[in-house]
Amino acid sequence: MSSFSRMSEAPAQQRWSDLHRSQTNRTEESPRPDVRRCQVEFTNSLNPNIISLNVMIYIFNISLIVSSVRAQKKDKKPDAEKEEKKKKEKRVIDDTNRHKPFGKTAWAPVDDVYVLRHYPRTILDAADAVDMLKNFQALDFTDREQPVYVDLKLDMKLEKKKKVDLFVSTVHLPHPFKTGLNKVLVFTEDADQVKVAQENGAFVVGGAELIQPILDDEISADFYVAVPEILPKLTALKNKLRKKFPKSKRGSVGVNLPKMLNLFRSGHEYLVEDERYVRTQFATLDMPKDQILSNLQTVLIDVCSHRPANMGPFIERAIVSSQTSEALWFRSEGVLPKPAEKKDEDE
Known part of the structure; x- marks a missing residue:
């Protein structure tokens, strides 16, 4: 700091201390009523009991404000959700009594060639x-x-x-509308069922011995039908056949082979x-x-x-x-x- 700033700062501090001392001496000698009242209120405010009470009142007021704000937010949330749903939903306008649809040129075009967006579908x-x-x-x-x-x-x-x-x-x-019939492969190991399937037009009939040829793409069909007893042996074909794998929901698993063959051959x-x-x-x-x-x-x-x-x-x-x-x-x-x-x- 320069010598000039120190010289200018010292008199200022001296003047401030002298002024403060003179004011305190004057108030002690002849205190005015309003000044005295302020001093009393200030000293009372320094009481710890009064301070704690004021703090409690302040905290209570803050809690009331926070709770009211939260309640308002909760009330606004359903309204905001309803407004968002209304925005997402398409606005349906009743055009029954209108001379033309809303936002369109007319109910029906007059000419054979027209702009599609100007008329209702x-x-x-x-x-x-x-x-x-x-x-x-x-x-x-x-x-x-x-x-x-x-x-x-x-x-x-x-x-x-x-x-x-x-x-x-x-x-x-x-x-x-198809000219030819679909190829249907039947999984069964029962001799009687094999005979019935062959009589009703099955493309290929067999048991577990057909798994490897199917995996090697040596045998393929349009539909695959199976009896319930052989299903546990066909798990190796699930990834290969995927949606064509026999399932009871699709009607491709059952005992009535003639009915299933009639459906899938011409279905x-x-x-x-x-x-x-x-x-x-x-x-x-x-x-x-x-x-x-x-x-x-x-x-x-x-x-x-x-x-x-x-x-x-x-x-x-x-x-x-x-x-x-x-x-x-x-x-x-x-x-x-x-x-x-x-x-x-x-x-």
Whole structure:
């Protein structure tokens, strides 16, 4: 520190001490009432009992504030969750009494060529959709024997946050579109069952001796059927066959070999993929319209049988298309039999 700063600092400290001494002497000699009252309050505040009481009151007030804030946060949480759910849910607008749909140009286009996003999606009856597919084929001069596909979006929800298990099913179509029959391999070691399987058109029949040829890709089939007694010996084929491995849920394990062979030789297999979608062929475009609709109805009925009927509609969206056509949305409820018709059939 420089000599100049020390010289300027010393007189300042001296003046401050002299001023403080003069003020204290004056208050001791002739204290004013307001000054005396302040001194008393200050000395009383130094009492430890009073300090502890003040601290307790302060802590109590803080706890009340914290509890009230927590209660407000708890009240806000359900409201915030409800708001988030509302944001996630799609807003459904009732357009029944409007002259045009919300955000669209009109209910239906006037011209044959139009922008899709300006009009609501057209959902057809299944019969009209099949007629349009046949018309597309005639106008485009495409193959008449091209396959016809159905694309279904399923509602896999069940009660208590459960979901329908992904399934693989084989259905017997009333009008098969395949020219040849499927190859079915039967696992059994009973001589009588071997004879029955061969009489009903089994491709290969055998027991544990077929395991190694299957692992070596010397023998392969479209479907694999087994009797319950031989299942423990087939565990080595689980990784090889995977979804084709015989299971009772798929109807490929049982004692009634003629029934199983009849189903799998001429049956059509489909599965649920991507968690909730069924995409499969069910006909060819050269088939008559009635046969196409009959096959479509059979597939939809089999799909809906994998969820309880009291849970509501299983099919959320249904699309039909051919190999070269555009996708046409159709009403699946118009294809499925009504509940009254089902009761009559059961009776």
